[in-house]
Amino acid sequence: MNSVSRSSYKVRMITRVGMLSSLAFILMYFQVPLTFIAPTFLKLDVSDLPVLVGSFTMGPMAAVLISLIKNILHFAIHGSSTGGIGELSNFIVGSVFAVSAGMIYKRNKTFKTAVIGLFVGTILMTVCALISNYYFIFPLYSKLMPMEAIINAGAAITSRITDLWSMMLYSVLPFNLIKGFIVSLVTLLTYKKVSYIFKD
Numbered sequence: 001m002n003s004v005s006r007s008s009y010k011v012r013m014i015t016r017v018g019m020l021s022s023l024a025f026i027l028m029y030f031q032v033p034l035t036f037i038a039p040t041f042l043k044l045d046v047s048d049l050p051v052l053v054g055s056f057t058m059g060p061m062a063a064v065l066i067s068l069i070k071n072i073l074h075f076a077i078h079g080s081s082t083g084g085i086g087e088l089s090n091f092i093v094g095s096v097f098a099v100s101a102g103m104i105y106k107r108n109k110t111f112k113t114a115v116i117g118l119f120v121g122t123i124l125m126t127v128c129a130l131i132s133n134y135y136f137i138f139p140l141y142s143k144l145m146p147m148e149a150i151i152n153a154g155a156a157i158t159s160r161i162t163d164l165w166s167m168m169l170y171s172v173l174p175f176n177l178i179k180g181f182i183v184s185l186v187t188l189l190t191y192k193k194v195s196y197i198f199k200d
Contacts (some may be wrong), residue, residue, distance in 0.1 A: 020050040021069035028074050028090075037177040039153035041082070041145075044182065048094045052121075052187045053194060055102030057113070061100035067091050069086055083144055089129075089137045095182065097125035111188075118187060122180025129176045130168050138164060 009026045024047045031043035047070060055063035100114040101121030105114050110160060148166065154161035 003157065012029060013058065013062070016058060017054065017065055017069070020054045021066045022074070023072040024050040024066060025077075026046070027069060027196035029078070034175060035157070037157065037178070038171045039157065041086075041153070042171070042175055044120075044179050046183050046186055048097055048183045048188070049092075049186055051094055051098040052118075052183070053102060053191060055098040056105050056109075056191060058105065060099040060102045063102055064095045067094045070078075082141060085144070086142050089132065091127050092132050092137075093129045093176065095134070096128040097121045097183075100124045109170065114188065114191070115184075116186035122177065122184060124171060125180055127175040129172055133172050134164060134168050138167070 013031050027047040028045055031045045033040045038140045048067075049066045051070070054066045063185065068091060075084050080182050099110045099119065101114075101117035104117035104120055107113065138147070138150065151161065151163060151167060154171050155168045158170055168177050
């Protein structure tokens with residue numbers, strides 16, 4: 001690849017990352033609370049869709065960059081009631097989801113491999129969400145909202161939530177499984193229709 005080709009390739013990559021980051025940022029505004037399973041501070045959106053598209057078409061590192069940019073934009077432009085903690089959590093779990101799914105899909109770009117990648121990505125994202133929220137995100141968030149209030153918000157949904165760990169099991173775990181399933185389904189339904197845009 002000569003210098004002109006390399007420059008053209010970099011421009012295309014930057015353009016695509018920028019476009020997908022902007023779309024992901026916009027999708028973050030369309031949030032739906034799953035009040036039957038999680039407190040209102042946990043909201044579902046499909047902003048990981050462009051991140052997954054980026055991972056499938058340009059590789060896992062592009063996905064991390066798209067996820068990072070969308071969360072920086074959301075925090076900088078929209079502001080945050082969580083002091084950036086929500087964006088940090090979104091970046092961590094979203095990156096794990098997209099990177100793991102993209103790495104599997106990259107080995108053999110077929111529909112079956114995409115399904116497997118998204119399934120594995122959903123599981124790894126959920127495990128990551130449990131670990132990061134239990135040991136890092138929720139304790140950090142408790143500096144803004146007392147831990148007792150967080151637990152009480154979960155207990156208002158189900159009496160099985162009595163402490164932080166039961167919050168993980170009965171709220172964070174099902175929330176992320178549902179999110180992973182919905183985002184995976186939307187990705188499978190739309191990926192082939194938009195992937196041609198990213199073909200060189």
